[in-house]
Amino acid sequence: MNRVSCLTLLIALFLSAGVSAQQNEDAFFIRDIYDQALTAGDAYEWLDYLTNNIGPRLGGSPESAAAVEYVRQMLDTMGMDTVWLQPCMVPHWERGEPEMGRIVNSSRMGTVDLDVLALGNSVGTGPEGITAQVIEVQSLEELAELGRERIEGKIVFFNRPMDPTQINTFNAYGGAVDQRVYGASRASEYGAVAALVRSVTTRIDDIPHTGVNVYQEGVRPIPSLAVSTKGANLLSDLLVTENIQVYLRNTSRMLGTKKSYNVIGEIYGSEYPEEIVLVGGHLDSWDVGRGAHDDGAGCVQAMDVVNILNKVNYRPKRTLRCVLFMNEENGQAGAIKYRDESFARDEYHMAAIESDRGGFTPRGFTFDAHESIFNEKFRNVLEWLPLLEPYGLSLDKGGSGADISRLKDQMGLLIGFAPDTQRYFDYHHAETDTLEAVNPRELQSGAAAMASLVYLLDKYGIN
Amino acid sequence: MNRVSCLTLLIALFLSAGVSAQQNEDAFFIRDIYDQALTAGDAYEWLDYLTNNIGPRLGGSPESAAAVEYVRQMLDTMGMDTVWLQPCMVPHWERGEPEMGRIVNSSRMGTVDLDVLALGNSVGTGPEGITAQVIEVQSLEELAELGRERIEGKIVFFNRPMDPTQINTFNAYGGAVDQRVYGASRASEYGAVAALVRSVTTRIDDIPHTGVNVYQEGVRPIPSLAVSTKGANLLSDLLVTENIQVYLRNTSRMLGTKKSYNVIGEIYGSEYPEEIVLVGGHLDSWDVGRGAHDDGAGCVQAMDVVNILNKVNYRPKRTLRCVLFMNEENGQAGAIKYRDESFARDEYHMAAIESDRGGFTPRGFTFDAHESIFNEKFRNVLEWLPLLEPYGLSLDKGGSGADISRLKDQMGLLIGFAPDTQRYFDYHHAETDTLEAVNPRELQSGAAAMASLVYLLDKYGIN
Numbered sequence: 001m002n003r004v005s006c007l008t009l010l011i012a013l014f015l016s017a018g019v020s021a022q023q024n025e026d027a028f029f030i031r032d033i034y035d036q037a038l039t040a041g042d043a044y045e046w047l048d049y050l051t052n053n054i055g056p057r058l059g060g061s062p063e064s065a066a067a068v069e070y071v072r073q074m075l076d077t078m079g080m081d082t083v084w085l086q087p088c089m090v091p092h093w094e095r096g097e098p099e100m101g102r103i104v105n106s107s108r109m110g111t112v113d114l115d116v117l118a119l120g121n122s123v124g125t126g127p128e129g130i131t132a133q134v135i136e137v138q139s140l141e142e143l144a145e146l147g148r149e150r151i152e153g154k155i156v157f158f159n160r161p162m163d164p165t166q167i168n169t170f171n172a173y174g175g176a177v178d179q180r181v182y183g184a185s186r187a188s189e190y191g192a193v194a195a196l197v198r199s200v201t202t203r204i205d206d207i208p209h210t211g212v213n214v215y216q217e218g219v220r221p222i223p224s225l226a227v228s229t230k231g232a233n234l235l236s237d238l239l240v241t242e243n244i245q246v247y248l249r250n251t252s253r254m255l256g257t258k259k260s261y262n263v264i265g266e267i268y269g270s271e272y273p274e275e276i277v278l279v280g281g282h283l284d285s286w287d288v289g290r291g292a293h294d295d296g297a298g299c300v301q302a303m304d305v306v307n308i309l310n311k312v313n314y315r316p317k318r319t320l321r322c323v324l325f326m327n328e329e330n331g332q333a334g335a336i337k338y339r340d341e342s343f344a345r346d347e348y349h350m351a352a353i354e355s356d357r358g359g360f361t362p363r364g365f366t367f368d369a370h371e372s373i374f375n376e377k378f379r380n381v382l383e384w385l386p387l388l389e390p391y392g393l394s395l396d397k398g399g400s401g402a403d404i405s406r407l408k409d410q411m412g413l414l415i416g417f418a419p420d421t422q423r424y425f426d427y428h429h430a431e432t433d434t435l436e437a438v439n440p441r442e443l444q445s446g447a448a449a450m451a452s453l454v455y456l457l458d459k460y461g462i463n
Numbered sequence: 464m465n466r467v468s469c470l471t472l473l474i475a476l477f478l479s480a481g482v483s484a485q486q487n488e489d490a491f492f493i494r495d496i497y498d499q500a501l502t503a504g505d506a507y508e509w510l511d512y513l514t515n516n517i518g519p520r521l522g523g524s525p526e527s528a529a530a531v532e533y534v535r536q537m538l539d540t541m542g543m544d545t546v547w548l549q550p551c552m553v554p555h556w557e558r559g560e561p562e563m564g565r566i567v568n569s570s571r572m573g574t575v576d577l578d579v580l581a582l583g584n585s586v587g588t589g590p591e592g593i594t595a596q597v598i599e600v601q602s603l604e605e606l607a608e609l610g611r612e613r614i615e616g617k618i619v620f621f622n623r624p625m626d627p628t629q630i631n632t633f634n635a636y637g638g639a640v641d642q643r644v645y646g647a648s649r650a651s652e653y654g655a656v657a658a659l660v661r662s663v664t665t666r667i668d669d670i671p672h673t674g675v676n677v678y679q680e681g682v683r684p685i686p687s688l689a690v691s692t693k694g695a696n697l698l699s700d701l702l703v704t705e706n707i708q709v710y711l712r713n714t715s716r717m718l719g720t721k722k723s724y725n726v727i728g729e730i731y732g733s734e735y736p737e738e739i740v741l742v743g744g745h746l747d748s749w750d751v752g753r754g755a756h757d758d759g760a761g762c763v764q765a766m767d768v769v770n771i772l773n774k775v776n777y778r779p780k781r782t783l784r785c786v787l788f789m790n791e792e793n794g795q796a797g798a799i800k801y802r803d804e805s806f807a808r809d810e811y812h813m814a815a816i817e818s819d820r821g822g823f824t825p826r827g828f829t830f831d832a833h834e835s836i837f838n839e840k841f842r843n844v845l846e847w848l849p850l851l852e853p854y855g856l857s858l859d860k861g862g863s864g865a866d867i868s869r870l871k872d873q874m875g876l877l878i879g880f881a882p883d884t885q886r887y888f889d890y891h892h893a894e895t896d897t898l899e900a901v902n903p904r905e906l907q908s909g910a911a912a913m914a915s916l917v918y919l920l921d922k923y924g925i926n
Binding site for chain 1: 497498501502518627628630632665666824826853855883885886889902903904905908
């Protein structure tokens with residue numbers, strides 16, 4: 001089957017008068033990068049170690065310290081000019097004993113266990129647990145409509161589903177995640193005793209998904225737990241005709257603040273060392289599953305970019321910096337520290353790429369920059385499209401990544417690696433986010449895509 | 464993140480003077496199709512039944528008869544104008560007892576079991592098995608170079624890997640599969656006693672992959688078995704320094720010819736009933752795994768096209784025919800029968816779409832037609848690109864499908880549904896091709912993509 005894309009041809013026709021010798025050289029070089037990544041890339045092997053030998057890596061946990069040391073050692077073996085740890089202070093939250101959730105009084109079904117999981121930073125219910133009547137809402141706004149008299153003393157059940165009709169699942173996630181982040185805190189303002197939040201996934205199954213929960217200052221913190229989508233559907237069905245009481249128990253607690261680190265490796269630029277090209281992901285994960293797609297994949301891909309460019313003997317003109325951020329999931333202390341130090345040193349990140357959308361088949365990159373310069377810089381980048389489109393990659397306007405987005409005022413390009421999004425939220429923050437959910441070819445193709453873009457960014461710069 | 468694609472904008476600019484009211488109507492209709500497919504599609508549920516209740520469905524097997532009856536019933540429930548079975552005679556081959564493969568004389572490793580699986584149509588070794596020296600080759604051509612004196616009495620080990628650097632894995636498959644199809648027969652011509660073929664997958668693991676093996680007429684058939692890629696790598700390593708003997712045992716046999724059926728459902732066209740739009744897949748599978756991606760997915764997607772168009776109340780102008788072909792894997796008796804009867808009735812397939820590349824995230828469609836009309840027809844179709852590109856779909860020149868490609872002389876368009884290819888050959892013809900390997904969103908998105916194209920084909924026709 002001939003897969004030469006008509007899009008490539010049209011775009012090539014549109015953007016250029018012909019294929020220059022320069023473009024030919026770049027096409028061959030990118031082909032080399034892909035060959036290396038698909039035959040001799042190390043991302044999958046590193047991910048195996050990170051997920052299966054170290055495990056989940058919540059900020060502040062011993063495992064996160066092990067992960068810091070592991071990736072430091074791996075970067076060391078790559079012959080970078082320097083590898084260092086950048087200290088940051090991170091909250092250390094602990095899930096505690098396995099959670100319990102149970103419908104206790106259904107006249108139709110009697111007692112039914114629910115699959116629940118405490119949300120990040122949740123306080124505990126106390127060892128006795130909590131039993132209370134459940135009230136279902138679809139949004140944060142609905143709380144105000146119901147008011148204190150309807151909510152006080154109850155468990156607020158946030159049940160707005162992630163919209164399955166969105167083609168890009170990240171848009172659907174963005175449309176549902178406010179309930180998980182702010183639900184408990186807002187419900188507490190109206191006197192609720194706990195929050196139970198529908199897992200933010202389109203998959204209908206028994207697996208609850210955790211994620212960050214934030215208490216506003218001055219609000220009494222109440223327990224905040226996720227319930228599986230099947231559990232949420234059942235509960236919602238019963239609530240149509242019954243007054244349902246639910247028992248919840250979790251022993252989660254905040255253990256205080258721990259010292260942790262961003263891990264940074266650097267190759268000095270041979271011509272423009274003051275222009276930094278960053279490639280990164282975040283090393284921490286939630287404490288369920290193994291943080292394989294979120295974001296072990298992004299870390300090992302970023303590391304493999306350096307590795308692959310080494311193997312094809314590419315010596316960067318600009319400073320290539322691989323950054324594995326700490327604590328993205330639970331406060332972004334690593335990203336904040338990185339930004340503060342970077343601005344303090346008056347650095348210029350000409351470009352930064354973050355991979356934090358899973359290790360799936362690459363579809364392209366999304367670009368962000370300060371509004372005043374975006375169009376000009378993006379136009380510049382679009383000229384490379386004919387080189388990347390044969391690999392199924394598109395270049396679009398869009399968000400970059402939580403860890404790098406704070407660098408915008410350095411007036412560089414902020415870039416998000418954009419793999420296929422269909423499966424990501426099946427695994428996100430859940431026990432299913434393991435190595436088995438990652439396909440080696442898909443993972444390595446992502447490293448190749450990122451290395452190819454880094455090569456072009458480094459070689460040509462951005463006006 | 465704003466995912467409006469710059470490609471869409473460029474192409475839209477290039478192809479049209481503006482967005483017409485007609486295009487707006489089509490955009491809304493296709494949005495409806497996707498909404499239905501992603502919230503109320505039935506493909507995944509049908510696939511669950513087909514794979515888990517019925518199981519693998521090799522042509523001639525009782526399970527293939529169960530599958531015929533199941534999909535006939537499902538089509539019946541959809542209120543089609545007619546559903547019928549088209550008889551065809553298919554070979555019935557049986558794997559027999561679990562195969563055995565063993566390295567018996569390595570001085571370095573002693574005795575080592577190999578994961579092997581008889582290839583389709585293979586004869587058996589006899590109950591005692593075969594032990595013989597192994598000779599490794601990289602191609603069919605190498606047999607001639609070695610000649611009878613080097614090959615006679617030996618097991619020929621075909622070990623050319625599927626090229627992992629190909630971005631489209633079907634190209635890599637095409638570059639390796641000749642060893643599996645013709646290896647045993649060609650080796651027999653030089654006096655070999657058996658063929659052992661490296662599994663056609665880029666995944667390096669312990670899982671052997673079966674597939675069709677064809678004996679040329681007049682050649683003495685010898686046993687033909689696949690070995691896992693890890694087993695192949697080990698064997699090849701040992702052969703560098705040792706004369707290795709391997710023991711093989713399989714009890715496969717041909718049971719003769721059985722009557723089976725293509726299953727066909729049809730909605731008569733309201734305006735142009737003589738113009739047929741076919742959508743289909745193949746109902747049979749190999750006898751290992753559950754035939755989930757190959758090609759249960761294609762069948763349930765084709766059925767869901769009819770189902771979804773029903774649900775959005777679309778009444779086809781042209782005759783919409785859903786065809787589930789029998790025996791694609793092992794001779795294509797169903798496709799041959801369908802073609803013969805179609806030509807005998809002087810039918811015109813204006814367009815035919817086959818889904819037989821797995822139930823992965825849709826990337827687009829590939830188009831084929833008689834050379835004399837291809838450019839004109841394809842140009843016609845390309846005008847719909849702005850409607851499909853927002854769903855990540857491209858339209859390219861390429862192959863269609865094994866079952867429909869015989870219809871080319873009817874001078875219609877032959878279309879292959881083209882999902883992402885990265886994972887397909889991890890599961891292809893192997894025990895891992897189960898429902899668990901199929902993602903519901905990816906599967907349903909494919910049904911939506913196919914239904915959208917069928918809608919446009921039916922509504923506008925092709926000049």
